[in-house]
Amino acid sequence: MAASRLYLDNNATTPLRLSVRAAMLAAFDLVGNASSIHSEGRAARALIEEARRNVAALTGAKAKNVIFTSGGTEAANLALTPHVHVADERRPFARLLVSATEHPCVLSGYRFASDQVTLLPVTSSGVIDLHALDHALAAGERCTVAVQAANNETGVLQPIRAIADKVHARGSVLICDAVQAAGKVRLDMDELGADMLLLSAHKFGGPKGAGALVLGSDRLHIADPLLKGGGQERGFRAGTENVAAIAGFGQAAQDATGWAVEAACLKDLRDGLEVAVRHGAPDMVVFGRDADRLPNTLNFAVPGVPAETLLMALDLDGIAASSGSACSSGKLKSSHVLAAMQVPAELASGAIRLSLGWASTWQDVEEFENRFAGVAGKLRKVKSAA
Incomplete structure (x- = not known):
């Protein structure tokens, strides 16, 4: 199945x-x-x-x-x-x-x-x-x-x-x-x-x-x-x-x-996603990490991995993610947000956004961690061959 x-x-x-x-x-x-x-x-x-x-x-x-x-x-x-x-x-x-x-x-x-x-x-x-x-x-x-x-x-x-x-x-x-x-x-x-x-x-x-x-x-x-x-x-x-x-x-x-209760839950889930990504890609970079952020949003890049490559790998593994604003997705153009934050263009070109919502659960986070481990393994092979 x-x-x-x-x-x-x-x-x-x-x-x-x-x-x-x-x-x-x-x-x-x-x-x-x-x-x-x-x-x-x-x-x-x-x-x-x-x-x-x-x-x-x-x-x-x-x-x-x-x-x-x-x-x-x-x-x-x-x-x-x-x-x-x-x-x-x-x-x-x-x-x-x-x-x-x-x-x-x-x-x-x-x-x-x-x-x-x-x-x-x-x-x-x-x-x-x-x-x-x-x-x-x-x-x-x-x-x-x-x-x-x-x-x-x-x-x-x-x-x-x-x-x-x-x-x-x-x-x-x-x-x-x-x-x-x-x-x-x-x-x-x-x-x-x-x-x-x-x-x-x-x-x-x-x-x-x-x-x-x-x-x-x-x-x-x-x-x-x-x-x-x-x-x-x-x-x-x-x-x-x-x-x-x-x-x-x-x-x-x-x-x-009732946003406050849901927000606390979302923050825990978001932090769980970050741990999951870091397990698979220890060199990940989180954008906006030093500022107050929404409890549901994780925007990161894995150095050397283009966003298009990672998005396609995630999608093939059944994970819907984004490279940033939905108004720009599909075009995969560079992020004006990260450019304004003075993020180097090469790193910004790998930005991936994971965002949780009211229907998200810990089961989603655990399943993501399982699937991302396999995705990360494939990406490491691609990076080492490059």
Whole structure:
């Protein structure tokens, strides 16, 4: 009998939680358009508003400030505009400051002119260079600053509270991509200090195609929405809502309120994976190891072994892994994240990401160790023959 496959690519997408599946199936039975005032429409609207409350509870925001989108990418494109009004201040923001390790949807999804954008460097551990941020903010311009809570490739966590304090002291706003952080670390907008959060349901047990832009204050207004039309989502995002996906998102958010227990388990499993890899490849290098990281993410390289070679060997042995961001996988292009961390190109070209999720178990780790031992043996033969 063929061995079952091990899924270790949860940062790309997670399996659907059973509770989420049930919520979506129930929603599929509703025929009404949520904008209609009849009973069927009100039933659909009730599901959306329940989901909105659940996402708000997960992030510490007001429910009315949760704007549903098709995912994190749309949320980023919606938020990254100079035309954000803060209270009565309606001047466009003059500059966008973006950390060099951001997700591609932030690095290329903004609606600023290219000469208005400044990349902020990170340290060799992948943490934003706070001195560089201070210098960029000191110019005195009103800025939009975009920094991930957690990096999708390395899992490195950013000091969002410290960043927010610096940003707000200069009259600027902070957009925080929390797509990878949701369900793995605490996300409270008051504690973080972020003005906007980006979320995507499929990263923590929800469906693909559902996300949100969460505003931290009633004082914020996006003056040029991407989608214009019927005025859904308080005019921030027109279009008939995907009720089933939103219901699933809301259920995933409700389930994620128990993140702390799951996170502790994931960290133990992640550390077990590292031990397993090190047994087979003692010279492995872990990226971001000196920084705080997500509890579920292990990004490493085996010197002299290209990522493509190792990924193919793992896949043939029934292990689903990644070379980094799912938006770049299949292309196996060099990682801009590791380049920004000043990782030598040859070593970075071997980067592999293993990421755990809600369905991961110790049995997965033990099975990985068994299979990786065989993979490592084959790789050693390849290296010695080279």
